[in-house]
Structures are given as C-alpha cells and as structure tokens.
Amino acid sequence: MLKIVKDQRDTEYLGAARTLIADEMAAVDVLIQQCLHSDVALINQLSHYIINSGGKRLRPMLVLLSAKSCLYRGDQQINLAAVIEFIHTATLLHDDVVDASQLRRGNMTANAVWGNEASVLVGDFLYSRAFEMMVNANNMRIMEIMSHTTNTIAEGEVLQLLNCHDAETTEARYMDVVSRKTARLFEAAAQIGAVLGQQPAQVETALANYGLHLGTAFQLIDDVLDYSASPEDTGKNVGDDLAEGKPTLPLIHAIHKGTPNQARLIRKAIENGGHDNMQDVCAIIESTGAIPYTAQAAQRQADLAIMALKPLPDSASKEALYGLAEFSVNRNY
Numbered sequence: 001m002l003k004i005v006k007d008q009r010d011t012e013y014l015g016a017a018r019t020l021i022a023d024e025m026a027a028v029d030v031l032i033q034q035c036l037h038s039d040v041a042l043i044n045q046l047s048h049y050i051i052n053s054g055g056k057r058l059r060p061m062l063v064l065l066s067a068k069s070c071l072y073r074g075d076q077q078i079n080l081a082a083v084i085e086f087i088h089t090a091t092l093l094h095d096d097v098v099d100a101s102q103l104r105r106g107n108m109t110a111n112a113v114w115g116n117e118a119s120v121l122v123g124d125f126l127y128s129r130a131f132e133m134m135v136n137a138n139n140m141r142i143m144e145i146m147s148h149t150t151n152t153i154a155e156g157e158v159l160q161l162l163n164c165h166d167a168e169t170t171e172a173r174y175m176d177v178v179s180r181k182t183a184r185l186f187e188a189a190a191q192i193g194a195v196l197g198q199q200p201a202q203v204e205t206a207l208a209n210y211g212l213h214l215g216t217a218f219q220l221i222d223d224v225l226d227y228s229a230s231p232e233d234t235g236k237n238v239g240d241d242l243a244e245g246k247p248t249l250p251l252i253h254a255i256h257k258g259t260p261n262q263a264r265l266i267r268k269a270i271e272n273g274g275h276d277n278m279q280d281v282c283a284i285i286e287s288t289g290a291i292p293y294t295a296q297a298a299q300r301q302a303d304l305a306i307m308a309l310k311p312l313p314d315s316a317s318k319e320a321l322y323g324l325a326e327f328s329v330n331r332n333y
Helices: 009-020 022-035 039-051 058-069 076-099 110-114 116-136 140-163 173-197 201-230 248-259 259-271 279-287 292-307 316-329
Strands: none
Touching: 009 022, 009 058, 009 076, 009 316, 022 039, 022 058, 022 076, 039 076, 039 110, 039 279, 058 076, 058 173, 058 201, 058 316, 076 110, 076 116, 076 140, 110 116, 116 140, 116 259, 140 173, 173 201, 173 248, 201 248, 201 292, 201 316, 248 279, 248 292, 259 279, 279 292
8 A cells, every 4th residue: 555644734724723613513414314304215314414423524614614704694605505515515426426425435336235226315405405505595606506506516527427437537537527527516615605795706616616715625635535545544545546447547657657567557457447466556556656746736626725715804713714725735634
C-alpha cells in the first residue's frame, strides 16, 4: 500500500467551524430526523441507516457558514442545509447501486443490506422529500439553483458511467465528471447562503466559485486516499475505484508518465476492474509520482477556493470557510 504523509490537524481545521455553528448543526440534525419519517417502515429503516452512518456533513456546514458570512438573520439555512444533505445522501444510495459497492464509511452499504431496488427507491424518496422541503424556502432563485444542480449531478453520474472501464479517459474528461458529479453540490451549498443573505451578484458568484473549487479539491484528495490511506481511516478498501473500473486522476497520470509496459498494465486493470494486480498498480502509481501530482492539483483548487472568498468581509465565518478549504487537502479520511 502506498503511504502519504499528511499533517494530522483535522480537528484544528474543522474545530472552529463546528463550534461556530454548533447550535445550527444540532437543529439541522433534528430536522433531518423529523423529515426522514415515513409511514413506510422500510423507508425509515434504510434512510436512517445511511443518514446516520458517519458522514462529515461538510455540505450542510457550507450552507450554514456561507449564510452566516453573508449576515443572514432568518432560519431557512437550517431547512436548506438539511435539503443539501438529503440530496447528497440520495446520490450516495444511487452511486452504490451503480458501482455495486459493498462498503462505505466502514459499514455495509444500504444496497448490500436491503438490495438494489430498495436503495434506488429510497434514494428517490430522499430526492423528492428534499424538493418538498425546498418549497418552504419560498425562493425561486434557490429552486432554480437546486433544480439545475440535481440535473448537473445526474449528467455527471452518466458521464462517469461512460468513463468506467475506458482506459482512454483523458484528464479533461475526468475533471468534467468531478465538476458535475461532486463539486456542483458544494457550489450550490455555498451559493445558497449568499442568496439567503440577499448579497450582490459579485458575492454570490464568489461563494459559488469557492464551493466549486472546494468540492473539486475534496474529490481529488479522495482519489489520493483511494491509494494511500488505510481502510481503517477511509472505511473502504484500497483501490476500490480501480476495482470498479473508474479511471481517476492518479491512474490517468500514471498511464501518461509510465513506461509502455506500465501503461499497458494500468489500461488492462481499468478495462477489467477487480483487485487483480493491485500491488503492481500501486507500485506504478508511486513510481510515476501520481500521488503528489494529484495532491498538488487538489492544493491548487483549495488555493483558488480561498482566493474566491476575497470579496467577503472578514469574519469568524469567513475564517471557518478558510478552514474547510485547508481540511479538504489535509485530511486522511
């Protein structure tokens, strides 16, 4: 297994943010539990299982911090933070079915426990409940942002499916998937705060750009951790993305920088999937510098996220947003 040395200051990066919005996050958690309720027992069981499975809640945190940084004084940020988490959770349920995943955050995936059909349908329930809750905001701009966001995420999921087992996937094609499938929801979460705070277009755009770059950095570090972190830290097996035939950035870089034989081995691994030759693949990733290459790309995105915050006035919430950007590239899980 590859090893990556990182500064283990996760608590430092997230501690200030969590303290600043502790009461609001508690209110979000209460609302999530309330809105998960359904008369259908299986929906209750499965949705509670996935929601309570140990996620970092970064996207809801983004809604709360961006709203606070824009001096919003109402309470719709609680509702919309829960909406964002529901949409994120729905995508996880659908992703695990498409990828035939068995493990997430160290637990059995919902589809492994209840089956694919139940997971897809409960994912649909979470999507529809999210839009039902969104109506309470009574804000057409937010409805516009979120409807476009969910469409973009779906497009990203389809593009990822098309890239699976395709060893000819370019870095540009892969980054397009990252932008649509992962970063877009981060972008919407940050942008919503500016809309709630009735900020000018410049600030709304700044926070949207912050979220987009933050989400991209976050995904690229996930790519790094897929080959460098221990399963105990990530809750998934080393090389799971490759096993699913996903050509992520470390693999794409290794193909272009490796010898013809090395490139041939990785191409074959992407095309076939599975965990065969994983040790050889990891050795090639290490020898071609694919891990530092991907980590540096993530750092550039985090730097862009921090730069995007420049139009915002100085505040504790702005500092907390800085902290999230630092966390995105200095984490081991």
